[in-house]
Amino acid sequence: MKSVAFGQYYPSNSVMHRLDPRVKIVIGIFYIVASFLCKNVLSFALLTVSALVLILVSKIPVKIVLKSIKAIIFIMIFTAILNIFWTKGPEENLILHWNFINIYVDGIYNAVFIAVRIISMIIGTSIFLTYTTTPIELTDGLERLLYPLTFIKVPVHEFAMMMTIALRFIPTIIEETEKIMSAQKARGADFTNGSLSKRAKALIPVLIPLFVSAFRRAGELATAMTCRCYRGGNGRTRLKVLKTTYRDYLALFFIAVFGAAIVLLNIYAPGYTM
Amino acid sequence: MSKITVENVSYVYSGGTPFEMAALNDVSFEIKENCITGIIGHTGSGKSTLVQMFNGLLRPSSGRILLDGRDIWENPKEISSIRYRVGLVMQYPEYQLFEETVEADIAFGPKNMGLSEDEIAERVRESASFVGLSESDLKKSPFDLSGGQKRRAAIAGIMAMRPEVLVLDEPSAGLDPAGKNTIFDGIKKYAESTGSAVVIVSHSMDDMAKYCEDIIVMSHSRVAMKGKRNEIFCRGDELEEIGLGVPQITLLMRLLCEQGVNISQDIYTVDDAEKALSELFGGAR
Numbered sequence: 001m002k003s004v005a006f007g008q009y010y011p012s013n014s015v016m017h018r019l020d021p022r023v024k025i026v027i028g029i030f031y032i033v034a035s036f037l038c039k040n041v042l043s044f045a046l047l048t049v050s051a052l053v054l055i056l057v058s059k060i061p062v063k064i065v066l067k068s069i070k071a072i073i074f075i076m077i078f079t080a081i082l083n084i085f086w087t088k089g090p091e092e093n094l095i096l097h098w099n100f101i102n103i104y105v106d107g108i109y110n111a112v113f114i115a116v117r118i119i120s121m122i123i124g125t126s127i128f129l130t131y132t133t134t135p136i137e138l139t140d141g142l143e144r145l146l147y148p149l150t151f152i153k154v155p156v157h158e159f160a161m162m163m164t165i166a167l168r169f170i171p172t173i174i175e176e177t178e179k180i181m182s183a184q185k186a187r188g189a190d191f192t193n194g195s196l197s198k199r200a201k202a203l204i205p206v207l208i209p210l211f212v213s214a215f216r217r218a219g220e221l222a223t224a225m226t227c228r229c230y231r232g233g234n235g236r237t238r239l240k241v242l243k244t245t246y247r248d249y250l251a252l253f254f255i256a257v258f259g260a261a262i263v264l265l266n267i268y269a270p271g272y273t274m
Numbered sequence: 275m276s277k278i279t280v281e282n283v284s285y286v287y288s289g290g291t292p293f294e295m296a297a298l299n300d301v302s303f304e305i306k307e308n309c310i311t312g313i314i315g316h317t318g319s320g321k322s323t324l325v326q327m328f329n330g331l332l333r334p335s336s337g338r339i340l341l342d343g344r345d346i347w348e349n350p351k352e353i354s355s356i357r358y359r360v361g362l363v364m365q366y367p368e369y370q371l372f373e374e375t376v377e378a379d380i381a382f383g384p385k386n387m388g389l390s391e392d393e394i395a396e397r398v399r400e401s402a403s404f405v406g407l408s409e410s411d412l413k414k415s416p417f418d419l420s421g422g423q424k425r426r427a428a429i430a431g432i433m434a435m436r437p438e439v440l441v442l443d444e445p446s447a448g449l450d451p452a453g454k455n456t457i458f459d460g461i462k463k464y465a466e467s468t469g470s471a472v473v474i475v476s477h478s479m480d481d482m483a484k485y486c487e488d489i490i491v492m493s494h495s496r497v498a499m500k501g502k503r504n505e506i507f508c509r510g511d512e513l514e515e516i517g518l519g520v521p522q523i524t525l526l527m528r529l530l531c532e533q534g535v536n537i538s539q540d541i542y543t544v545d546d547a548e549k550a551l552s553e554l555f556g557g558a559r
């Protein structure tokens with residue numbers, strides 16, 4: 001249960017893990033855009049290769065990556081089928097005609113392209129943003145990236161702090177829920193049997209203590225923060241200053257080259273174009 | 275004779291994941307009837323894990339727990355009936371209070387048992403008197419009580435189920451001496467008037483010495499020692515090695531002995547010490 005706290009974070013010491021979270025956020029967005037730019041066989045091939053390279057570089061076991069793809073397999077198959085049956089191409093590309101069903105080569109291409117795009121996108125974003133970056137690093141990176149918004153009076157720091165605190169307390173609250181449930185079970189509470197309304201009612205003895213302690217904890221945390229002179233983001237310095245190194249610039253360089261390559265392949269490569 | 279028998283029990287948290295953690299390792303001992311047993315050990319030695327096995331909140335990864343000679347997991351569907359027979363007060367039980375009044379909260383357990391209104395009222399009254407909650411406390415909201423009173427209300431909630439074995443996980447943690455005494459006296463009263471077996475988990479040697487007849491010492495997921503109180507406390511050096519030590523008063527007696535005072539070393543409570551000392555100085559007074 002405690003693993004929930006880290007989301008999908010997979011602890012390791014790869015180059016990818018050590019990149020600056022800001023850089024990873026930027027690259028992640030760039031990668032999504034690039035996957036949408038792909039138009040023909042060659043650019044999609046490059047996208048596929050890049051996804052495989054990402055898995056290798058980040059040292060995430062393939063088994064784990066497959067798990068996250070499994071979650072969207074249904075949507076993927078659904079879109080693929082829609083594409084196969086609904087894409088209309090020129091007459092000479094018709095390969096199957098039966099009653100009202102017309103299947104064109106174009107449809108098959110589209111189905112494959114879109115599947116590759118979705119898979120690469122999932123792999124890309126999960127590797128950049130969840131497997132190799134802890135949620136706390138991510139909020140930290142976001143806060144820095146969104147910093148310019150403070151000039152138009154968006155409370156960026158406060159939002160980031162709220163998110164950090166929420167993330168920090170997820171494991172605590174899960175642990176507490178387990179404890180309270182055990183305590184009520186010890187008094188004969190039954191959470192698994194009976195009708196739905198009965199089971200919902202059985203949760204009251206868990207929810208009330210949980211809320212009471214969540215509010216108590218929030219109050220205590222606020223007091224503790226005030227005691228240490230916390231007063232929002234103004235003039236606040238950081239314990240862990242994010243620093244970009246040559247690695248980060250290299251990563252940015254690679255993603256730029258990757259984007260350029262996709263654009264070039266789209267322009268010069270022959271074959272079916274989406 | 276033996277109320278609960280623990281047979282070669284091991285427990286692993288989150289088995290089969292990278293977060294795997296062995297909390298108990300081949301633990302065996304007995305809890306006797308009509309007896310207060312203490313389980314002592316430093317933080318993380320597996321005490322809380324162990325006591326959650328007694329009433330089936332956790333199921334041993336291997337090994338068995340016998341209650342009156344029968345495996346409590348013989349019929350997993352009936353595990354809730356075990357929970358009424360072995361009442362477990364978890365660590366910091368005050369956080370489990372939820373009802374509008376203390377009275378209603380204490381009645382939660384007996385109500386789940388399906389007892390009659392009269393029986394429930396009777397039991398609430400009785401267990402409140404064990405832990406020293408007054409009639410007016412019973413009408414209050416549990417959230418308006420002091421920390422010590424909350425703890426006592428929570429303990430009364432378990433006592434009201436009249437379990438054959440009352441198990442308390444660190445019942446005195448974080449309380450002042452007066453609060454501690456009220457709670458231990460309540461536990462003693464319960465044990466005496468119902469004849470139940472009682473198991474107290476603690477890391478305070480002084481409390482253990484005062485109330486427990488049998489003691490089980492846990493260290494690093496294993497049973498390090500088990501036996502009668504005096505058998506355990508006469509092994510002071512071993513206890514210190516585990517990082518526990520002997521009760522303060524025993525230590526004092528020992529130091530006096532080293533200084534050449536002629537006094538017994540198996541003294542574990544302040545009362546006994548007082549007696550021995552006044553005997554020693556009796557003539558001089």
Ligand SMILES: Nc1ncnc2c1ncn2[C@@H]1O[C@H](COP(=O)(O)OP(=O)(O)O)[C@@H](O)[C@H]1O
Nearest residue numbers: 287295297315316317318319320321322323324
């Ligand atoms: N829910 C849990 N998940 C994983 N590990 C746990 C859990 N509860 C306890 N542990 C671990 O098991 C060990 C024994 O814990 P516990 O039984 O609570 O010890 P004690 O009560 O003696 O302090 C500790 O190392 C603790 O970190």
Ligand SMILES: [Mg+2]
Nearest residue numbers: 321322365443
């Ligand atoms: Mg404990």
